[in-house]
Amino acid sequence: MKESDTAISQITLMKQKLHAAKLALDEITTDRNDKLKTLIQFISHLSLACKGQNIELDNKLAKLRHHMHNFEQIDDALPELIDIERLLKAQYSHTMSRLEDSRLGLTRVIRQIQRINSAPDKLKKEITYFKQDLGKPFHTVWEYIPKVEKLIFFYEEILKQEISGADHYDILPQHIQLARELAAKIAEVEFRKDQRDQILVIKEVLLGDINVDGLLEAYQTILSLLLDNIAREKTASQDFLFALNDALTIVRDVVNNTYNNSQRSEQLKGQLNKEINLRVNNADAIVVDIDNITELKTQLTVQLSSLRDALSRKEALEQREQAILRKSIDSMRKELNAMSNEANTYKEKLFEHQKLNLLDPLTQLSNRTALEDRMEQEYRNHMRYKTPLWIAITDIDHFKSINDNFGHSTGDKTLQVIAMALKNSLRDSEFVARYGGEEFVLLLPDITDEHISLMLNRVREKIKNIPFKFKNQRITVTLSIGAAQVMENETLEEAFERADAALYQAKNNGRDRVVIDI
Ligand SMILES: Nc1nc2c(ncn2[C@@H]2O[C@H](COP(=O)(O)OP(=O)(O)OP(=O)(O)O)[C@@H](O)[C@H]2O)c(=O)[nH]1
Structure with missing residues (x-):
């Protein structure tokens, strides 16, 4: 009896243990299933995230997702998982090598961009930093995309620059030279009264901070004004010829x-x-x-x-x-x-x-053409009568600063006042012409060696004493003068060059002085 009781109690104990073990197993199974479910969900999401990398991989992952819905088929999915693992490894190294290729490709492109000289300096600097940045390898596609975006930005900026600069050209020293020459040329031409204001404006533009468009426009306007004048002149000549013809016809009849x-x-x-x-x-x-x-x-x-x-x-x-x-x-x-x-x-x-063709319109002094005529005439007299002949070239000192500080119209007025003062300083037999810009040439016959310096210094002092007042500021304008006497067997041009060299010396020696070449 005792033995049977013991067996029964052992069986009961075992039953209890079995029950407890069953409960524990159920718990483990539920837990495993929960974890498995999470894992399946994770794999499923991960596989979706990988979608689009590679078709074979996409297919395998789709199949895997399907199998993972069914726990019983999980074991069946094992060979697929191994396959997928192989594919993923291959895909990784493929992606990495593609990324490296792309990085090298971008480096090549950026080198080309660097060769575009027209890019602004700031952009060039940015491109250099970008190129340095491209030296480091990419780890993900996401590092590649912003780089491509940046590259597109560089292209855009350069393109914008090129497009906006398509009809804009940099002003070169030759252009500025052309503008100054045109300003000097139009100063020598006599325009009609109704054209003069327009010409003054063009002159201001040409002597200021000109750009290429402004220069072209000035050339075009001046050309059309000149053509208009020629056409009018032609009409006037034609009218005269017609009148002449009519009169002759009547006389003939x-x-x-x-x-x-x-x-x-x-x-x-x-x-x-x-x-x-x-x-x-x-x-x-x-x-x-x-x-x-x-x-x-x-x-x-x-x-x-x-x-x-x-x-x-x-x-x-x-x-x-x-x-x-x-x-x-x-x-x-x-x-x-x-x-x-x-x-x-x-x-x-x-x-x-x-007469007008021989006058400088701004100062009303003789112009260069008239000077050349007069020089020939004076030279002939000098050769025939053996009388002395002096050439003096005078240039206003620092004239540019008058223009710069007070404007070109003040500069123009200064030129007019000085021109008048020069003319009034001379005798009837003497001659002054505006040679160009702020330069005047004097032809002085019949002045002895002893008097020339006295005379020219008197002229210089006279100009210096003109009480110029610009913007309520008292300004002293001075002249530098170089002079030379035409020597025996010397041409006028040679004497002119010596006078010019003397003027250069007067400028170099501090301006506001007369230098005579002897
Ligand atoms: N207002 C005005 N300016 C002129 C005219 N013709 C030339 N100029 C200006 O004269 C100035 C001459 O300048 P520069 O040759 O540098 O000589 P500068 O300033 O007189 O200096 P130095 O001769 O060296 O003492 C330039 O600014 C010209 O634009 C003109 O008809 N009217």
Whole structure:
């Protein structure tokens, strides 16, 4: 009995243990299933995240996701998992090598971008840093994408620069030189009154901070103004020629009419002369043939009356002829007077033009062309009469600073005042011309070696003492002067060069002085 009780209690204990073990197993199974479920979900999400990398991998992962829904099939999925692991490894190394290729590709592109010189300096710096950054390997695709984006940004910036610069060119020293030359050239041309304000504005632009567009526009405007002037000049000449032609046609018609009339008159006169001769001959014959005085008287009276009649007709004809001729001469004189008036007006205009062509419009001094004429004339006199001849070149000191500080119109006014002062300092036999810009040339005949320095220093002092006042500021304007006397056997050009070198020396020695080349 005792033995059976013991067995029973052992069985009960074992049952209890078995039950507890079963409960524990259930718990473990539930826990395992929970974890497995989480793992399946994780694998499923991970596989979705990998989608799109590789088709084979995508297919395998899809199959795996399907199998993972069913716990019983998990074991079946094991070979697939091994396969997927292999594929993932291969995909990783493939991705890494692709990333490296892409990095090298980007480096090549950035090197090309670096060769574009027109890129602004700031961008160039940024590109250099970017290139240094590209030296480090990429670990993920996400590192690659921003780099590509940055590269596109560089391209965009350069493109923007190129597009905005397509019709904009940098101003070069040659352009500035051209602008200054054009300003000097237009200063030498006489424009119409109604064009002068426009020309002044263009001049300001040309002498200021010009850009290429402004320069081209200035050239275009000046060209069209000049063409307009030429066209007007042509029309004026044409009008004159037409008037001349009309007058000549009238004169020709008058001459033709007069000629025709006189032809007809000649014929009539011929007939009358014949008739007169006939009457005289008849009278002669009557005197010879008729002895009876009464008969003779009667016959002669008849002949004389016919003769008188013929003579009075001839006189009437001559008077008419005279009247026609007078009328013709009158109308011809009228035409010729009109023509001569027209010609005089045209001549005056031409003369005015010639005069203007020799004047500098800004200062009203003689211009360079006039200077050249006068130089030849003075040189001829110098050679013929062996009289002394001096050339002095004067240049305003630091004139640019007047323009820069007070504007070009103040600069222009300064030039006008100095030009007048120079002209008023000279005798009638002496000559001054604006050579260009702020340079003037003086031709001084008949001045001795002892007097030249005195004379030129007087001129220099005179200019220095002009009380210029700009923007309420008292300004002293000074001149540097270089002078040379034309020597025996020397050309005028050689003397001019010596005077120019003397001026250069005056500038170098501190300005506001006269240097004479001896
Ligand atoms: N307002 C005005 N300026 C002119 C005219 N022609 C030339 N200029 C200016 O004259 C100036 C000459 O300058 P520079 O040749 O440098 O000589 P500078 O300033 O006088 O100096 P130095 O001659 O060395 O003493 C330039 O700024 C020209 O633009 C003009 O008709 N009107």
